[in-house]
Amino acid sequence: MTSTPVVLLIHGMGSATPPDPGNNKLGSFGEEFRDSLDKALQQFSGHETDSIENYVTLDEFYYNDKFDLIRNKMAERANDVRTRLDEVQQLFPGGTFLRRFVDQFNSWEEDFGDDEFLYTHWLDVLFYTTYIGGWIRALLAERIAKLIKDHGSKNIHVVAHSLGTAALHDTLAQIYPPGGEPIPGTPAFFSVENDQLETVWMVSNVSNLINTVVGLADPLAPGSTVKPGHGGCTKRFYNVRHELDPFALIRRFKPKNDGNWISFDNFKLRYRAIKNDVILDPNTHSFPQYICDPNVCLPMLRKLMGSSKFRPGKTERDKFIENHASQGLTGAFGRLEDAFRGIDVGDLETLDEFLRAGEAFKDVILEMREELEGGS
Amino acid sequence: MKRSTIAILLLVSSTICIAQEENSAPFFACDDSVVSEDLGSPSVIFFTNVQREALRVNNFFCNQLNNFPDVPPEILDEFGSFLEAAVSSTDFGSEDLNSDVAAAMRIMSGALGEQRSTRFRMPDFDVEEIEDDFDSAFFFSVSVLEENNFVPDEDQRDNCKVRFTGISNQEPNPECLQVFEDLENAINPYKRSYQAMIAGKEEQTFAEISADWSRYFEIARTQTTLDLVLTSWLERSHMRQGFIVGPPKRQWFMLRPNVILQYHDGAPKGDQFKPGVSIEWAGFNYWDDSPLGFPFGLSVTTVYADMPDVDTVGTGLTLHVNNRFTIGWAKHGSDDSFHVSADLLQFMQDKQQQFDKYKSRFERFFD
Numbered sequence: 001m002t003s004t005p006v007v008l009l010i011h012g013m014g015s016a017t018p019p020d021p022g023n024n025k026l027g028s029f030g031e032e033f034r035d036s037l038d039k040a041l042q043q044f045s046g047h048e049t050d051s052i053e054n055y056v057t058l059d060e061f062y063y064n065d066k067f068d069l070i071r072n073k074m075a076e077r078a079n080d081v082r083t084r085l086d087e088v089q090q091l092f093p094g095g096t097f098l099r100r101f102v103d104q105f106n107s108w109e110e111d112f113g114d115d116e117f118l119y120t121h122w123l124d125v126l127f128y129t130t131y132i133g134g135w136i137r138a139l140l141a142e143r144i145a146k147l148i149k150d151h152g153s154k155n156i157h158v159v160a161h162s163l164g165t166a167a168l169h170d171t172l173a174q175i176y177p178p179g180g181e182p183i184p185g186t187p188a189f190f191s192v193e194n195d196q197l198e199t200v201w202m203v204s205n206v207s208n209l210i211n212t213v214v215g216l217a218d219p220l221a222p223g224s225t226v227k228p229g230h231g232g233c234t235k236r237f238y239n240v241r242h243e244l245d246p247f248a249l250i251r252r253f254k255p256k257n258d259g260n261w262i263s264f265d266n267f268k269l270r271y272r273a274i275k276n277d278v279i280l281d282p283n284t285h286s287f288p289q290y291i292c293d294p295n296v297c298l299p300m301l302r303k304l305m306g307s308s309k310f311r312p313g314k315t316e317r318d319k320f321i322e323n324h325a326s327q328g329l330t331g332a333f334g335r336l337e338d339a340f341r342g343i344d345v346g347d348l349e350t351l352d353e354f355l356r357a358g359e360a361f362k363d364v365i366l367e368m369r370e371e372l373e374g375g376s
Numbered sequence: 377m378k379r380s381t382i383a384i385l386l387l388v389s390s391t392i393c394i395a396q397e398e399n400s401a402p403f404f405a406c407d408d409s410v411v412s413e414d415l416g417s418p419s420v421i422f423f424t425n426v427q428r429e430a431l432r433v434n435n436f437f438c439n440q441l442n443n444f445p446d447v448p449p450e451i452l453d454e455f456g457s458f459l460e461a462a463v464s465s466t467d468f469g470s471e472d473l474n475s476d477v478a479a480a481m482r483i484m485s486g487a488l489g490e491q492r493s494t495r496f497r498m499p500d501f502d503v504e505e506i507e508d509d510f511d512s513a514f515f516f517s518v519s520v521l522e523e524n525n526f527v528p529d530e531d532q533r534d535n536c537k538v539r540f541t542g543i544s545n546q547e548p549n550p551e552c553l554q555v556f557e558d559l560e561n562a563i564n565p566y567k568r569s570y571q572a573m574i575a576g577k578e579e580q581t582f583a584e585i586s587a588d589w590s591r592y593f594e595i596a597r598t599q600t601t602l603d604l605v606l607t608s609w610l611e612r613s614h615m616r617q618g619f620i621v622g623p624p625k626r627q628w629f630m631l632r633p634n635v636i637l638q639y640h641d642g643a644p645k646g647d648q649f650k651p652g653v654s655i656e657w658a659g660f661n662y663w664d665d666s667p668l669g670f671p672f673g674l675s676v677t678t679v680y681a682d683m684p685d686v687d688t689v690g691t692g693l694t695l696h697v698n699n700r701f702t703i704g705w706a707k708h709g710s711d712d713s714f715h716v717s718a719d720l721l722q723f724m725q726d727k728q729q730q731f732d733k734y735k736s737r738f739e740r741f742f743d
Contacts, residue, residue: 069593077598080635126601130608131615131624135589141620142582149575152568154500174620175578179521181494186619188581193487194498194571196519216616230523235502265525269506269515302507307553311510 005155005198005304006057006147009033010140011064012162012204012287013124019060029287030060033159036291041301043320044312055305056157061143063136063167067127125163129213133170140171145188148195157304158234159201161287162247166214168200169207169226173217176225176233192231199303200226200234202253203290204241209251219253222260229266236303240274240296242284244336246361272299278325279332282368285361294321335368406438406569421544422555423466423562429458430566438569449491452498455566456485463559469532469539469552476516476526483518484563495574498567503556512553516560528552585622592623596663597673597699603629627663629675632656634702634717638681642711652681654694654704654715661696671698679706679715686711 011029019027026034037052052058128136147156160168177183180191207219207226219226228237241248255261255271262271276293283289290296298317301310312320420427433455440447464478480501487497499519506513506527515527528536536552547554599607608615611624638652659675666672673696680689687708694704694715702717 073593073598074600078600127604130604131611132604134615134621134623135586135593138582138586138589138620138622142579142586145575145579145582149572149579152564152571154502154564171620174618177618180497181492183618185617187585188578189619190575190578191495191497193519193521194495194500194567195575196500215612217618229525230517230519231521235504235519263523266523269504269525269527299507302505302510307505307507307510307512307551314510317510 004057004151005055005157006059006151007033007304008143008147008156008158009058009060010158010160010164010168011060011062012160012164013122014064016062016064018062018065026058027060027062029062029161030058032288033291034058036288037297037301040292040294040297040320041310043323044310044316047310052301052304055309059143059147061140061164063139064124066132066135066139067124070127070132071123125210128163128166129210133167133214136167137171137174140167141175141188144171144175145190148190153190153195154198154235156197157199157201158197159203161203161290162206162285163210165202165205166207166210168202169219170211170214170216172200172226172233173219173224178223178225178231190233192225192233196232197234199236199238200228201238201240201296201300203287203296204245204248204285205239205253206247206250208253209247212251220255220261224261227255227262228270229262232262236270236272238272238274238296238299240276240290242279242290243275243277244279244333245284247285274299277333278328279336280327280329282329282332282336282365284336292324294324332368336364406435406441419546420558420562421546422540422550422558423463426459426462426559427562427565429455429462430563433566434569437566441569441573444573447496449496452491452496453489456488459563460485463563467539468555469535469537473528473532473536476528480516480518480524480526483520483522483524487518487520496570498570500567501560501563503553503560505553512551514553514556516556582620585620588622592663595699596623597627597629597661597696599627599629600632602631603627606630623663625662625665627661627673629656629659629661629673632659632675636679636681636702636704636715636717638679638713638715640681640686640708640711640713642686642708642713644685647684650681652679652715654679656694659694659696661699663699672696675704677704677706679704679713681713681715 009030011027017028019025019030034052038050041047041050041052127133144156144158158168175188175190176192176195177186177189178192180193182189211218217224217226225231225233228234239253241252254273255267257264257267261267274295276290276295278293279289280292281289291300294317298320433451436451437447460478460481463481464474466474466477468474468477484499484501487499491497497520501516501518503514503516506515512533513527513530514533515525517525533552536555537550540550540552540555542548544550550558607624607626607628610628611626614621614624632655634654634656636652636654637649639649641648643650654677656675656677659673659677661671661673662668663671675694675696676691677694678689678691682688690706690708690711690713692704692706692713694702696702700717702715704715706713706715
């Protein structure tokens, strides 16, 4: 056992590639995290060849394979049915509702075997909101338990992105009962007094949105244990969003400092709402873009490495912030803002609207990227 | 008593003792991962006496954990009293800061002395930097339910720094934050064994639940997206129980197309057995345990198969067995049809092939 802090990374929707712990290899999400932090760290004197892995152990919770398994089973099954449907098609005179319905539905599931954006991204969200999410939560609970056993809870930092924030929130809500006392029937739990995690970082937090469908626990309820400080599952809570990340806008996780969610003191000392606005990549939902922003990486490096190991002076920090801002895409902010006005993400409250906004957002980004590539 | 009787009794009792010893192997190991000299934590400089006591408590506690839950909590109460005495008597450079530290130790001691039956209270002593300006401002607290945050102001931090300057050669000019982090590292190892033991048990439980889920996706009937959504809706009270759960007992189906093999007794000979499609309008399936003692399900179904001279569409009931085999009946006007899933047919064919093999061996034997 080591007292080296461990960072548990939880990816979001999409096609992250798996880690290979046997060969000490990170998956794509872990690599993005490490590379983004290292790129920032190496800009500070004394750390030019340093790496965050010299200070923490990175542990990835990879769950994409579960969704892939289910997707492919469905596609296979639908394929069998398609073959049979074709053979008996004379039994379905053109225009009958049933044949049309079965055809439509079945062909959608057949396509699950493809690698299209819809099937590798949105399907993850849909799957998580069904009972399949229970499987993911059981696996994540098992991982968190293992890390507490091996490292002690005070050595654990958790960083989740996008759909991963929902999985993390829901799992923590289910394994940390209020008041440290389990409700009847609880098979296993952790105590908010004994087992608080050191930090939780929610990057592009969609837990509030996903909860409208999954309905497990309201992230903003006064009784929630997924919060920092006394009665909560973590000592510090960082909520990170980009001002123009539409996924973080929809049914936003935005606790008020009114003493309800947590006390005024704990809100001031233990909760950080971090808002980024520099755009290096039109995809404002991108995880690397989030991590390399000074608003995130500066406190993160300090927290993970410790105050005695990461202590840049104010001048150096200001220069770092300035450098980052200077790399922002000229005019990108205004352009995206205009595009979002067209999508109308202002008052979106439902999962359906979230999915449609996401599709529109994707089109805008692709267009901007093409323009950038054409101009370079 | 005869010697032989005594010998037998001794043999039996020693066998029983050995069996008991084998059955009572410790479930938690006090190995180096939880009781080593420094538990791998950063070296403690200023509060080595506290660290020594914390490690002693941890080691002692660790050796008792195999009696869990009958572990005497008194040692925790004693540790709390020790902290109050030892830490509260340390001078941190100013009266107010000393008073805050004493208050924190009282909270710690109070929690350690007030144990519950379900799980021991073992809070952390926490020191957290306020990293906004990287100026080593910080606060400290105890992780009990009742709120407590102590925030040394700049003067207190400066006085603390002065107080601890030159005390140790290892760290001659510590920031006040470092002094408090030293205290944090000294105290918190007291709970390492207990936390590791509990987490190990919880990990095992969650692993069993995860294994149930894996089994479910391996053996239960594959569902369409509609089925998934319907099952999630109908089984929502199971999924929303407030703790980690395994898969629901039942699956639900609607508007689900299947591949079938149909036997229609009204069709002309040679055309009675044909492949087709069925639509399960609605149904359920107990994928594991069920009121019947084996996995089974039932659906209202309409079947379609291309057969001459008969009504090709019929509606009836389908029975699903063991998540693999389907057998059903449907009414086509005045005729009946029966259908099976492709899996069942394959199973029957495999069995038929096996039977034919044995039959031919048997016949050869008598030739």
